[in-house]
Amino acid sequence: MSLAGLIDRWDSQQAAYIADREKRFDAMLDVLGLDNDGDFTVVDLACGPGSLSTRVLDRFDRARVVGIDFDPMLLHVARSQVDAYEGRLSIVDADLTDPSWPDRLGDVVAGAPQAFVSSTALHWLTPAQLLDVYATSYGLLAPGGTLLNGDHLRFDGRTPRVKVWAQAHDEQTQARAFAEGAPPWDEWWTELAALPHLAELQAERDRRFAGRDSMPPTAVDLHLAALAQAGFGEVGTVWQLSDDYVVYGAK
Numbered sequence: 001m002s003l004a005g006l007i008d009r010w011d012s013q014q015a016a017y018i019a020d021r022e023k024r025f026d027a028m029l030d031v032l033g034l035d036n037d038g039d040f041t042v043v044d045l046a047c048g049p050g051s052l053s054t055r056v057l058d059r060f061d062r063a064r065v066v067g068i069d070f071d072p073m074l075l076h077v078a079r080s081q082v083d084a085y086e087g088r089l090s091i092v093d094a095d096l097t098d099p100s101w102p103d104r105l106g107d108v109v110a111g112a113p114q115a116f117v118s119s120t121a122l123h124w125l126t127p128a129q130l131l132d133v134y135a136t137s138y139g140l141l142a143p144g145g146t147l148l149n150g151d152h153l154r155f156d157g158r159t160p161r162v163k164v165w166a167q168a169h170d171e172q173t174q175a176r177a178f179a180e181g182a183p184p185w186d187e188w189w190t191e192l193a194a195l196p197h198l199a200e201l202q203a204e205r206d207r208r209f210a211g212r213d214s215m216p217p218t219a220v221d222l223h224l225a226a227l228a229q230a231g232f233g234e235v236g237t238v239w240q241l242s243d244d245y246v247v248y249g250a251k
C-alpha cells in the first residue's frame with residue numbers, strides 16, 4: 001500500500017475510536033476561522049501523520065502550520081505531505097515531555113503563533129506534563145491567540161450512568177467502523193511497518209517510546225483547570241459528543 005493510502009487508512013482507523021471525528025475537526029476549524037483573518041500560524045501539538053495540520057491548510061489557503069511529533073514513523077508520514085503545501089507546512093521532531101521542545105520551533109516559526117491545536121494526543125501526557133505543555137503554549141501564543149484541544153476525555157466515578165453510556169457508544173462506533181473495513185490500531189501499524197525503510201524507523205520508535213505507558217484517563221474538568229492554571233483567562237468547551245470534547249483556552 002502507498003503512503004497516501006495509509007493516510008486514508010489512518011483516518012478510517014482513528015474514526016473507529018472517535019465518533020464524528022470529522023465534526024470535531026470541523027468545530028476546531030470553524031473556531032480558527034472565526035478567530036483569525038486568513039493569514040495566521042498554527043502549531044499542531046502531536047500532529048501524528050498530519051491529520052489536523054492538513055485540514056487547517058486545506059481550509060485556510062494562506063495559513064501556515066508547524067506540526068510537532070516524536071514518533072519517527074508518523075513523522076515520516078507527515079513529512080510526505082510537506083511538498084504538496086509549498087512551504088506552508090513544517091514538521092518538527094520534538095518530545096513534548098522535554099521542556100526544551102519550544103527550542104525546536106525557532107527555525108520554522110517567525111513570530112508568535114496565533115493558535116495551538118491538538119487532536120487525540122495530549123491524553124498521552126501526565127497531568128503535570130499536560131500543565132507544562134499548556135503553560136508553555138500560553139507563553140508562546142500571540143496576544144489574543146487560542147489553544148484548541150480535541151481529545152477523548154473520560155467520565156469517571158462521579159458520573160457512573162454517562163460513563164456506561166459512553167463506553168457502549170464507543171463499542172458501537174468501533175463495531176460499525178470495523179464492519180465497514182476500518183483497520184484496528186494494531187493492523188494499521190503492521191501495514192505501515194511493511195513499507196520500505198519503515199522497519200528502521202520502527203526500531204527507533206520502539207526505543208523512543210519504551211516504558212511510556214498510556215496514562216490513566218482524565219476528565220474534562222482537569223483540562224479546564226489546567227488551562228486556567230496555565231494562564232488562559234477564558235477556558236471552556238466548544239464541542240462535545242459523549243466523552244469527546246474540544247476544549248479551548250483564550251489568551
Ligand SMILES: C[S@@+](CC[C@H](N)C(=O)[O-])C[C@H]1O[C@@H](n2cnc3c(N)ncnc32)[C@H](O)[C@@H]1O
Pocket residue numbers: 014045046047048049050051052068069070071074094095096097118119120121122124
Ligand atoms: C492518536 S495519535 C493522534 C495524531 C493526530 N493528532 C491525529 O489526530 O490523527 C497521538 C499522537 O501523539 C503523539 N505523541 C505522544 N506522545 C508524544 C510526545 N511526548 N511528544 C510528541 N508527540 C507525542 C504520537 O506520536 C501520536 O502521533
